[in-house]
Amino acid sequence: MTERKIIHIDMDAFYASVEQRDNPELRGKPVAVGHAEERGVVAAASYEARRFGVRSAMSSQKAKRLCPQLIFIPGRMDVYKSVSRQIHEIFHEYTDVIEPISLDEAFLDVTENKPGILLAVDIAREIKRKVRERLSLVASAGVSYNKFLAKIASDYRKPDGLCTIHPDQALDFIAHLPIESFWGVGPVTARKMHVLGIHTGGQLRACSQAMLLREFGKVGNIYYDFARGIDLRPVEAVRIRKSVGCEHTLEKDINRRSSVIIELYHTAVELVTRLEHKNFRGNTLTLKIKFHDFSQITRSVTQSRELTALDVILPLAKQLLREVDYEHHPIRLIGLSVSNPREESDEKGVWEQLSFEFSDWELDE
Numbered sequence: 001m002t003e004r005k006i007i008h009i010d011m012d013a014f015y016a017s018v019e020q021r022d023n024p025e026l027r028g029k030p031v032a033v034g035h036a037e038e039r040g041v042v043a044a045a046s047y048e049a050r051r052f053g054v055r056s057a058m059s060s061q062k063a064k065r066l067c068p069q070l071i072f073i074p075g076r077m078d079v080y081k082s083v084s085r086q087i088h089e090i091f092h093e094y095t096d097v098i099e100p101i102s103l104d105e106a107f108l109d110v111t112e113n114k115p116g117i118l119l120a121v122d123i124a125r126e127i128k129r130k131v132r133e134r135l136s137l138v139a140s141a142g143v144s145y146n147k148f149l150a151k152i153a154s155d156y157r158k159p160d161g162l163c164t165i166h167p168d169q170a171l172d173f174i175a176h177l178p179i180e181s182f183w184g185v186g187p188v189t190a191r192k193m194h195v196l197g198i199h200t201g202g203q204l205r206a207c208s209q210a211m212l213l214r215e216f217g218k219v220g221n222i223y224y225d226f227a228r229g230i231d232l233r234p235v236e237a238v239r240i241r242k243s244v245g246c247e248h249t250l251e252k253d254i255n256r257r258s259s260v261i262i263e264l265y266h267t268a269v270e271l272v273t274r275l276e277h278k279n280f281r282g283n284t285l286t287l288k289i290k291f292h293d294f295s296q297i298t299r300s301v302t303q304s305r306e307l308t309a310l311d312v313i314l315p316l317a318k319q320l321l322r323e324v325d326y327e328h329h330p331i332r333l334i335g336l337s338v339s340n341p342r343e344e345s346d347e348k349g350v351w352e353q354l355s356f357e358f359s360d361w362e363l364d365e
Contacts, residue, residue: 245337288335
């Protein structure tokens with residue numbers, strides 16, 4: 001079997017870098033894309049801002065305390081999408097097997113590539129050069145034989161990094177890797193692993209599969225494989241839309257039922273509009289609530305009928321809301337989404353509590 005050649009490309013501080021590129025006065029200065037007002041959140045931060053501890057998803061107020069000279073720039077999503085398309089045009093010069101993860105991140109399978117270049121690292125080097133020359137932006141690249149290791153490699157020498165993890169080096173590389181660097185291990189899982197005495201990839205590899213399944217459920221299989229450099233997921237050139245959603249960050253924290261219901265109604269109306277625009281039909285409705293202290297929960301319900309109409313979605317949303325204690329925990333954000341397209345639905349009328357954050361394996365990233 002031919003060994004796969006996978007590249008992971010990650011644009012460095014993408015949104016902020018585009019703003020600095022387009023406005024020379026911002027170059028070399030700490031920049032945050034987002035809104036500076038009290039309820040604002042940082043969408044992206046330049047590397048100059050990151051040196052002060054500013055990170056994406058951080059409240060704007062905290063970011064300003066960490067970096068008083070921080071410059072806030074409103075986001076320009078249309079521009080970022082346009083630049084992302086230009087980046088993908090460069091990718092397509094080498095392969096059409098491209099799996100976008102976000103506007104600024106993608107996997108490329110270059111096992112068979114258009115120019116016939118033997119080494120994947122040479123392709124990664126060329127892509128980085130073309131992104132810099134054509135778009136005046138910087139990318140980091142990771143190269144390996146599977147997605148897990150390529151992703152880790154791209155993060156290893158940021159910014160402007162290029163790292164290759166060869167098959168004969170993989171186990172040793174993983175053994176010395178902090179567990180926090182594992183793709184899919186967020187803060188909550190990392191803390192649990194520390195309690196279990198797992199701090200590195202080597203210590204994770206020493207754990208039995210039965211133990212990992214007992215402590216982490218089905219995702220324990222993934223940890224078991226990753227510790228051994230195993231990841232059989234293919235690079236998927238076509239990604240099927242699995243959900244449509246929207247969320248609103250509120251101007252003020254609210255805990256009065258009448259106020260919450262009004263906000264829930266507006267969110268449901270927007271969701272229905274988006275479902276119609278995307279022509280998306282799903283069977284699962286998910287309510288997302290973020291509280292005043294930034295903690296968040298989700299509640300979901302699956303129905304046998306498709307969820308497309310307001311008179312169906314709103315009552316279900318209210319039903320989910322009754323499962324949330326917001327009287328003593330004021331709400332700062334409300335979100336709704338529809339998922340689980342009909343052909344994928346295999347459970348009807350099932351209530352479940354989902355994890356706080358979503359990733360490929362519903363982990364706590």
